[in-house]
Amino acid sequence: MGATIAVFTRDLRVRDNPVLAAACRGADRVVPLFVRDPRVLSSEFSLGRKDFLEECLSNVDSSLRARGGRLVLRDGDPVEQIARVADEVDARRVHLAGDVSAYARRRADALTDALGRRELVIHDDVHAVVPPGRVLPAGRDHFAVFGPYFRRWQEAPTRREVPAPRRIAVPESVRSARCAARTGGETAARRRLSAWVNGGLGDYAEHHDLLAVDGTSRLSPYLHLGCVSPLELARRAGPGAFTRQLAWRDFHLQVLAARPDTTHRDYRPRGDRWREDPQALRAWQDGLTGIPIVDAGLRQLRTEGWMHNRARLITASFLTKTLYLDWRAGAAHFFRWLLDGDLANNCLNWQWVAGTGTDTRPNRVLNPLRQAARYDPDGEYVRRHVPELSHLPASTIHTPWRHRGRVDYPPPVVDLAEGRARFLAARR
Incomplete structure (x- = not known):
């Protein structure tokens, strides 16, 4: 043959x-x-x-x-x-x-x-549970809103899973570059998948936004490189909040399939004239903005190659809507450091937060202090990733103006109210 x-x-x-x-x-x-x-x-x-x-x-x-x-x-x-x-x-x-x-x-x-x-x-x-193009709205080449897409996604037929081959015969003559012996990959992914389905999955809906809690699967890097089948994961997880996130992943794939330029062009242009501020951008990249919850997320990114999803939302909103800097700069930084730096998810999530993507509320601004109080109420996440603040009590750790003179930590790069007002004025 x-x-x-x-x-x-x-x-x-x-x-x-x-x-x-x-x-x-x-x-x-x-x-x-x-x-x-x-x-x-x-x-x-x-x-x-x-x-x-x-x-x-x-x-x-x-x-x-x-x-x-x-x-x-x-x-x-x-x-x-x-x-x-x-x-x-x-x-x-x-x-x-x-x-x-x-x-x-x-x-x-x-x-x-x-x-x-x-x-x-x-x-x-x-690469998907439901491949791009499998479900389509009437008269269009893709869904632009997640809600109706998700309803169709849940009903879409999917292929049968295929087993691993038992034996593989490779021609001896074909040469290969060296493959270093390392651990990880599919074996690690399958261990994590089983532990997640049998453990943390049941508490996902309640815990997935809590920054200090290990309430997410941490499977995203393995999904990005296909070490675990998204179809198998969806079937083993069953319906619920976690599987909805897999649908979001497929949603972004079908948007990118229809609009490949959304990796660098606004899906829905808002007429933004993004500011040029290299110093503020550098402070954001280094986790030195003076806003503890923002800095914690960006430092986690550098040290772990991963960032909690709620922290991704907070840090992205801060860059695009408080500093009013271009989402593409943030997407490039994430893509450099994230082990799960998937092109569709990364760029289209950034556009969603920046208000140039599929979000139906494009001008919403996440206040990082309110987000911190809600999703890191005891300051544990900040203490873990911003060690110079680790000795501060919960009542102080999220209020940056109280840190001056007490710790070696920078003042905020922007006044939050002024940044929000600047963004909303620009969008008007």
Whole structure:
């Protein structure tokens, strides 16, 4: 039956992977291939983010070796490397997960041309529970409001899960770059998934906004790189508040599929003339704004490569609506540091907060002090991430003007009331 190639992209798992399963069904020899693109893995990514990818690749390699195979790693332009491997093994077909970004679309188009007579099989049901385009409003190419999308999403048919292949035979002659031995990836994701479904999931609706509580799944980095199947996760979690968040993820994918330029252009322009203030931007990036709850979130981002979702909302609102700085600067900073820096979720969540996206209340401003009082009432989250404030009582820790002269901590970069008034005046 010849050889086929299963190209891994951000589907770094062997369980419920339609790309790998289809490749194994269609040939007696399979090349599981991942190409590290230097244009993507550039200096704009943090070291932690690059390390996380290597952990996931190493785990895929281990899982494949347990089944008699191995992961073939190449470095360079993905189209050139995939076509080169296809020539080396005389592959008849190349299997690839469909994706919605402009980069992914250009890659698929170029690969079709480069493969010539060989068949490129695109699998559109890998990265989402309900793939983009599966549910559509009448007369439009995507849903622009989450509520009606979610109602249709809940009713949409989904594919069957596919098991991991039992055996994989890889041509011995195909060469590979070195894959460093590391822990993590799909194995870690599945442990976390089981612990979450059997533990914290039941309290998610009550605890997911509490900043100091470990009330979220922490599965987002693994979902981003496909170490866990979103379809399997949704089925194991069942209906409820957590699965609604998976629907939001699919919602953003279908928006990006219809509007690939929303990674850098306003979905709904508001006529903003964003301020230029490099000093304020730097203070925000470094977690030195003088607003403790904002600084705690941004320091968590730097140290963990992750930020609590409520903190993401608070820090993003502060940048765009209190400092009135461009959402794209915030999205770029998050994308550099977040292990779960997903293009659709990151950019469209930023647009939602900035009021240029799908939010039906585009001018809402989150007051960080009120948010802190509600979601970190004892100041535990701030103490954890802003150690210079760790000795202060809860009654003081969230009120920055009381810190002067007591700790080595900067004064606020902006008066909150003035910042809010400036934003609302600009939007009017």
